[in-house]
Amino acid sequence: MTKKAVITAAKRTPVGRENGMLREYEPHKLISPLLQHLGRAIDYRLDDVLLGNVVGPGGNIARLAALEAGFPLSVPGLTIDRQCSAGLEAIRTACFLIQGGAGQAYIAGGVESASTSPFKKRAQFAPYEIGDPEMGTAAEYVAKAFNVSRELQDEYALLSYQRSLQAHELQLYEPEIVPLGEFSADEEFRRQKDMERLVKRAKPIFEKETGTVTAANSCGIHDGASAVIVMEESMAKKMGMQPVLRFQDSQVTGVHPHFPGIGPVPAIRELLKRNQLTMEDIDLIEINEAFASKIAACAKELDIPYSKLNVQGGALTLGHPYGASGAILVTRLFYEVQRRKDSRYVLAAIGSGGGIGAAVLFEVVR
Template identity: 65%
Template sequence: MKRAVIVKAKRTPIGKINGIFKGCQPHELAAPLLKHLAQGLEEKINDVILGNVVGPGGNIARLSALQAGLPVSVPGLTLDRQCSAGLEAIRMACYYIQGGAGTCYIAGGTESTSTSPYPSRSRFSPDQIGDPDMGVAAEYVAEKYRASRESQDEYALLTYERSWDAFEQGQLAEEICPIENFILDEEFYKKRKMEALIKRAKPIFKKDGTVTAANSCGIHDGASAVLVMEEEAARRHGLKPILRFADSEVAGVHPHYPGSAPVPAIQAILERNYLTIDDIDLIEINEAFASKIVACSSELSISYEKLNVNGGALTIGHPYGASGAIMVTRLFYEIQRRKSAKYVLAAIGSGGGIGVALLFEVAD
């Protein structure tokens, strides 16, 4: 079987809705990434696969590829699996390579909430099942998995401090491809007194609930993508494999509990590969809500020591379709700072109750 490896990874800075990227369309966010990742390989790229959730519709991957100046022979595919879309794009590219469909893909996601033409979200579930907003669903997860307000707030503060530590140490700068002279995430323009904000925050989705603005992610713009290649082809082109695709899983759960969807996906991967959670050195699970992280870490017995070690969406933001690729980009750079890692994993839960998880080996 052909082996798929990730050899390059980048993301844009992440901007708040109507913030630094308020006038940027999703293809304008993605194009600089595609140009950077394709450099020297423009004629070798079989396809560009991008996730996108909130529009404006059309084939944004094709539009982004043309905007980036890639050859017109590079087609482009846009997909929507809600917040899992960016991770699904990478998953798809890896399987295309394994199956022999091609040897070189750019995969990831792009999202512009600021320019979205849609006034409200799409439907995740039919009325007979129930279609809760994501914040309400985060409350359902907190209740089902007994994620207390205290545990959510503790995690929110931990990940905020981790994000700032990573930023101040220059680690996040490695991930970023500048866009229009913007070189850092908008959140890092000003440090907040997070501990005080967490204590003051009130429940926003349910009276006497536990989910607050301080332990939930915001609404953001941004893009991220990786260069996925067949391993021998990458080596022939002088590119060093960093992450080698090992396995993946997609799982469905009740639409009321989307935050728990990574649990069965991760469990299936571990079982199929005769691994335990202790065998995984680094794990990224998207931080849409702290309740999700508390629930998943508890159910899977994941130590916070190896979970979202440089912070995540609760601080820098969650540009829906891009977030899965942002997590893989984070793993790409973090394992290069560590010499002993063998396995890493990225997982995300999304609207409608879908979980996607990808397992990677650290390449030799």
């Protein structure tokens, strides 16, 4: 019988702007407090630590961070790069390892420190003869190809800001966060004043004459980390851990590198089809808010009502620490389903540079 993978704990750091409050934290220093916090919860009975990372210095950050956190030397560490979906891929991989019987307990997630990255330019995502646009330009391509107007983007951006601000005021983010020294809240909230005026007045930044993508309907560049405990379900119950999300299935799909933002669409479609589900069966969906054009296009193509999409806001307000963002989506779902009594299926999805869409389906454990 296939073993079942469940998530029993999830945490993240506060998210800081590039060269902002977390600028002194190298990747392994940024995530090691999370690893310590989660590792103590299961007495360090771990088979491995899997971490996504995109712009770090290399050298297997997962192993370095595990050692920095004081984990037993027997816990090896694996670093994964699938661009922005790296953190979600780490969780997905840990779930598959449990299903296959390779282990029983993992910490999986991601970390990014854009502030300390040694790279001045991004890596190449695709061959130039195919097309390797900057992400902002790719967001413009998505907007044009899927008829997402400036008005639709700004409308979604304002909704995200409003939701994030309300969640912040209601202290809904607090259970997610493990403080880093004096920092216990996301840095971007410091600049949220009169967002409606700022969104409407923002100028296009990638295609200045005819563009629709602005700084106000795009995410910024950020530092942060997030991780979850993934366990074999029977082991979790024996240890007295309460499963919250049960891994159901996942899908990763490639799209044209010009349109990475639409990557979640074919991945989610295939996932729903294989599991004989429709969008109506999904109660909550987290799709990374790199650009409002992407979210509006995905919602339009998949018929996702905004009422169950990124319900507490997302990267447009909180930030997008590349390798960590997929794990932040799962962490958000982990806490949101516990505030609700009727959720059964939830989805986390993300699009990545080079034209990749990743989606993971979870069943809520009751």
